Amino acid sequence: MENRIPVLEQAYEVVFVTALVILAVFLMLSLIRAIIGPRVADRIVAINMMGTQTLAIIAILAVMKHEGYLVDICLIYAMTSFLAVIVLSKVYMGVYRQRKEERARQEKQKEERGYGDH
Numbered sequence: 087m088e089n090r091i092p093v094l095e096q097a098y099e100v101v102f103v104t105a106l107v108i109l110a111v112f113l114m115l116s117l118i119r120a121i122i123g124p125r126v127a128d129r130i131v132a133i134n135m136m137g138t139q140t141l142a143i144i145a146i147l148a149v150m151k152h153e154g155y156l157v158d159i160c161l162i163y164a165m166t167s168f169l170a171v172i173v174l175s176k177v178y179m180g181v182y183r184q185r186k187e188e189r190a191r192q193e194k195q196k197e198e199r200g201y202g203d204h
Contacts, residue, residue, distance in 0.1 A: 099150070102149070109139050109143050116136045120132035137163070140167070141163060
């Protein structure tokens with residue numbers, strides 16, 4: 087029975103390291119998506135995905151290293167990431183609304199000019 091425990095721990099170590107490597111690759115792919123876009127909404131979703139992947143990495147490290155304080159850091163990071171995405175979305179919606187109103191004003195001015203010519 088004593089022989090099985092180190093083998094099980096080694097198996098868990100391999101699973102954890104594999105998961106960390108996969109998450110790191112996905113994190114880099116999300117970073118690429120956040121950089122190239124093409125829209126602002128894509129960038130916001132990519133940033134949100136990066137936050138979630140970072141949470142998973144911290145949680146796996148907490149289990150691997152048997153460190154309870156990493157779970158606290160994970161929770162704080164989750165709240166910070168959530169707030170960051172909310173703020174970015176709010177700013178984006180404000181800019182989008184402002185551009186939409188500006189386009190509507192320009193269309194209205196074009197219509198007024200067009201009616202004045204006839």
